[in-house]
Amino acid sequence: MSREDIDHFSQKARRDAIDMLFDTPWITLFRCEGEESWFSGLIAPEKAPTALKDFTWDLHWGDMRPSIVTYGQGDDAEIQYERFQDDGYEPIIIARERGSGPFFVELAEDARLFLNLFPGENGSLVRSDSNGDEETVVTVSPQEVRIRKGPLLAYLQARQMYLAIYFDHIVKLEGVGDNPLPESERYVDVREADRTWSFGSIDDIGAPLSRLCGKRLLEPPKRQTQSQLDADKDTYASFIIGEDDMGKAREYSADPAGLANLFGKNRDAPSYLTSVSFKRQVLDRYFHNPGKYEVSDGMVRNDPHWVLRIDDDHSDRVIVFLGDLGRDLPYSEQLHWRAHNILPDGTMSRTAQSRSFDARFADGEQPEHRFKSAYQRFNATWLKIHGWPLLRPLATSDKHLLTKLHVPTGDNPAELDAQLVGLAKILIDSLNDAKLDEKLSTQVPGERSIAKLERYLTNISYPHVERDIAALRTIQGLRSTGAAHARGSNYAKALKRSGLVDQPAPIIVKKLIEDAITMLDGLEGIE
Incomplete structure (x- = not known):
């Protein structure tokens, strides 16, 4: 038999793991898989010395549900409802059998509520900080439950109860006749300040079998004083x-x-x-x-x-x-x-x-804010006067484009492209082609949205057709030759036509937004 097989039978790695149970960022509260069984519970401080006298578990999977308990016999019997069967011991993990299939495993409600945990992805439990950022605190599956050490310690500190990690691991050597361990290593009992466990191995009832069973306790941190709580607040x-x-x-x-x-x-x-x-x-x-x-x-x-x-x-x-x-x-x-x-x-x-300081209403002067105000005002006014929207409402998946529209804070090509795409989708891709077709007496095969708008505005004698159509074509040209494709000579030509050659991204976007505001204000006056 190899040294590796002997070490596995002696459960050397699992014994060493007992020393490291509480030294990692994540602590395993439950695992039931193959040869390993891990469980956990809470123990009142006055019960801890008693718990450490015996390596057997203080809680078992069947003890985790409230129950009706009868004391005495006959008509004199006292019937009580009890949350847990042993005072001073309670589970932190609830593992229930539901007929066939794996255990239904969950963190105790008291811990979930104290830590303010909510269901996350894949059975995890998460909490949000004051900025709304989510942190995974507990991972849960039918085979294993783990919790982050920091939140666990905060809960133990609040409850002033010990955490007990119970383990019961069994290894069986099939096809082997004799116990491979020397006599001196076949039985080991450990009693220390925070743990008690027993290891035993036999071969007289069939294949050699070893069992490692016991518990280790984690003492709760001392409660903070009021001044410490205030300082941490x-x-x-x-x-x-x-x-x-x-x-x-x-x-x-x-x-x-x-x-x-x-x-x-x-x-x-x-x-x-x-x-x-x-x-x-x-x-x-x-x-x-x-x-x-x-x-x-x-x-x-x-x-x-x-x-x-x-x-x-x-x-x-x-x-x-x-x-x-x-x-x-x-x-x-x-x-x-x-x-x-x-x-x-x-x-x-x-x-x-x-x-x-003056308690007076004032409109913001930044281009992006003025544009968003003009955009909303134009849409409402046009719909009220004409009964149909010239700019169709943005799809739910595109609403973020209006929210994040702004003059870039630096000369960043990627930021410039993002703003070009946003302006194009808000002002060009949203043009109401169907209604423009309805308002035009003739249809031109393959005619694009901007051309349709140009014919419509010309037909109603709008005085700023050339100015506003040029603004839209500039946005479309920069989007199609730059943001949507690799920049080349067409992009440079589009910038030249707009008088924006060699200008940084903030200047380009500011000019496009200002032209768009002028257009929206002009179109708003059409009756």
């Missing part, structure tokens, strides 16, 4: 708010509780309304993920988790109040903004001044 980043006398950046925490207000609080601290400046690139992550975030005029939101008011009416920066950064953003999001923090340069925009 909120964390705040510090942001650059100015310069000191030597020209070095001066920072201050965004903790709203530590800032001055208009009522005399924290007089020596910076004001809650201190302006903090950021590179405009801070918004890129939000524009690029419209399924999760939305950037609108003066606001960034991640519903339902947070909303941040911003002053984005600047071409090169974004300004936010120091107190709002701490009050409205989770710490992980504060760190993103901190990475784009710059020294203050200039004052708040007139738009933000009017909204924040």
Whole structure:
């Protein structure tokens, strides 16, 4: 017999694994597969010494359901409903048999609710942080359940109960007559401060058989004091708010509780309304993920988790109040903004001044916000006057194109292509061909949407046909020769016709958006 077979029979690897049970990021709470059986439970502190006296399991799979228990006999018997059969012991994993098929396995409800877990993919349990990002905490299958160590410790700390990992592994050597282990290694008993297990091997009832059975306990962390709980509750980043006398950046925490207000609080601290400046690139992550975030005029939101008011009416920066950064953003999001923090340069925009301090409504001046406002206003007005939409509503799969439309923050070809595709789908691909055909007295075989619109506008004597059709053809030309294909001479010609040769992406997109706004405003006046 090989050394490998002997080690397998002696369960050497599994004995070594007992030492490592709680030293990994994921802890196995349940496994029932082949030779291995793992189970787990919770033990009250006063029961732990008793549990460690015996290597047998304190809980069994049949003990995991509430039941009716009868004490005594006859009419004098006392009948009680009990959640668990042994006081001081309770399961953390519920494994139920349902006739044929695998076990139905789940994490105990108390743990799920305390950790605020929700069903994820493939039977996993997940939780969301304050930014809405999901983290897998528990993986669940009929054969195995694992949990992340951090959340498990938090639960044990709250409950002040020990975690017990039970194991019962059996190895049988078929086709072998005698026990391959020396007499001195056939039986091993271990009793230590946090574990008790027994290993035995026999060969007198058939094929050699070995069994490793026992438990190991994980002590709960001590409960935190109230001051520790308060310290862990909120964390705040510090942001650059100015310069000191030597020209070095001066920072201050965004903790709203530590800032001055208009009522005399924290007089020596910076004001809650201190302006903090950021590179405009801070918004890129939000524009690029419209399924999760939305950037609108003066606001960034991640519903339902947070909303941040911003002053984005600047071409090169974004300004936010120091107190709002701490009050409205989770710490992980504060760190993103901190990475784009710059020294203050200039004052708040007139738009933000009017909204924040003068309590007056003000339209944003950034092209993307003005375009979205003009687009919505035009669609509503045209439909009301004409009874049909000139621009068909965007398909659900394309709505993100309007949300993420913006002037790029840098000269990035990929970002330029994305904005060209968005403008083309919003303004050209959405043209209502069917209604235009209906309004035109003649049909031209193979006629494209822009040409149809040009004939329709000419027929109704619209005064800006040439201007607006040129704007659409520029967008279509740049999309078809650049964004949709490898750039070549046709793309360069399209830029030249538009007077945009050698211009960076922000200038190109800004010009196209401004022309589109002019077009929408003009078309809105058609009656």
